[in-house]
Amino acid sequence: MTNATRAVGVDIGGTGIKGALVDLESGQLLTKRIKVPTPKGAEPDDVLAAVKIVLETIGVTDDDVPLGVAFPAIVKRGRTMSAANVAKTWIGFDAETFFEEGLGREIHFANDADVAGVAEQRYGAARDVEGLVMLTTLGTGIGTALLHDGRLIPNCELGHLEKSGLEGDAERWAAYSAMEREELSFADWAPRLQWYYSHLEFLLSPDLFIVGGGVSKHADKFLPLLDLKTPIVPAVHRNNAGIIGAAALSAS
Incomplete structure (x- = not known):
């Protein structure tokens, strides 16, 4: 654990790259959230260039300020092992080293849903909650994070559950992007979420669902349209959870 009181978090998503300076005691943003579009195709060099723009705009270039980067992929020992909503080039790619060399500094690199879960565990809806908490981010895809008694179980990709008779996986059918793409009302979208959360409930018997992403x-x-046995609440930090969690993990 460092003695840092603030850190920078950068959250790389399928449609946007966001970043800010974060107060590590409160989990609040200390600067305006900076957002740039994710480059078309989301190839590594282009994403790195966009991250540099975010950091330059935030205005924190001091290496003494920790930096955490969240990414929409399974991350194992700094390598991205999947590529949902980004270029296939990332599969098996040594992303952490790539970003460290490109930015000229050390970073903490992790899955985007996992860091959002950490943000809610430390500063939000999962704080002091015992048992199994499941955070889902409903956005371009569906990211998931599992927390048991406050400890993260990394790299659970439960947005990719498959439904019999459905072309593609759960996130293609039930993510917020599907609602936008098909111009669904909340009432039309809710049955898709009902199937998804009921299936998770059956498989995992969680103690709490937290719903993150911009739609939260x-x-x-x-949420009132869903009928579940498990309590389900919106994320406290909503679409900033990835930034906050990445910053928090960078100083751990």
Whole structure:
């Protein structure tokens, strides 16, 4: 654990790359959230260039300020082992070393849903919750994070569950992007979420669901439409959870 009181978090997503300076005691953003579009194709060199723009705009270039980077892939020992919503080039890629060399500094590199889970565990809806907590991010895809008694179980890719008779996986059918793509109302989207969360409930028997991603700001329009045994609540930090969690992990 470092003695840092603040850190930078950068959250790389399928459609946007966001970053900010974060207060590590409160989990609050100390700067305006900076966002740039994820480059078309999301190839490594282009993503690195976009991350540099985010960091330059934030204005924190001091190596003494820890930096965490979140990425939409399975991350094992710094390598990206999957490539949902980014270029296939990332599969098996030594991404952590690539970013460290490209940025000229050390970073902490992790899965985007996992860091969002850490943010909610330390500063949000999962704080002091015992048992199994499952965070889902509903965005371009569906990211998932599992926390048991406050400890992260990394790299659970439960957005890729398959449904009989459905072409593609759960995230293609039930992510927020599907609602936008098919121009569904919240009432039309809710049955898809009902199937997804009911299936997770059957498989894992969690103690709490937390719903993150940008759509969580509209939680009152769709969570009441779901009928689950497990409590389900919106993420406290919503679409900033990836930034906050990446920053928090960078100083651990």
